[in-house]
Amino acid sequence: MKIYKKIMNALAAVEKIVLVISTLLILVLTVGNVFSRKVIHRSWSFTEELVVAVFVLITLLAAALACREGELVSLTLATDRLPKKLKKPSVILITVLSIIFSVILFKYGMDKVITQLQNGKRTFVLNWPEWIFWSFVPIGAGCMILHFIEFCLDFCCKTDSAKNTDNSTKSNMNTITTDKKEAK
Known part of the structure; x- marks a missing residue:
């Protein structure tokens, strides 16, 4: 179990690095495009393709990290x-149902990647293979599956991260209850 946890910690660290780099890339591209349009009066046409694709990656990896903490696993109410x-x-x-959803997302994402590889479809502006951008879907879905399993094992075995999630949920509920009493 300790080896599995080390592997998952390494995966989460890689995901966080990718998220930081991706967010900085979106920031630079968007601000640079606005600057270019307003000052130079020329738009960077490639930014839309990159920003949309990278935003998909950010969304799925952030969802995977949320799964790791149990944030996406259930409605705590x-x-x-x-x-x-x-x-x-x-x-x-809830974990089984979430994994089923993620497996379906992974399957359809891989189908799309394979189809685009076979067709040789390319993006309009950058002329890059579209499968590169669509590969973000199965990558994110795979990370989500791994983190759903990790959270379920943590919760069932009552490791530190699951206890922290349980305690934070309880403290959030206590805060909400206290706020309601004060409002009355």
């Missing part, structure tokens, strides 16, 4: 009210 003996089965059920 419902699961927090369950008796203790039903919490573990509900997390397992």
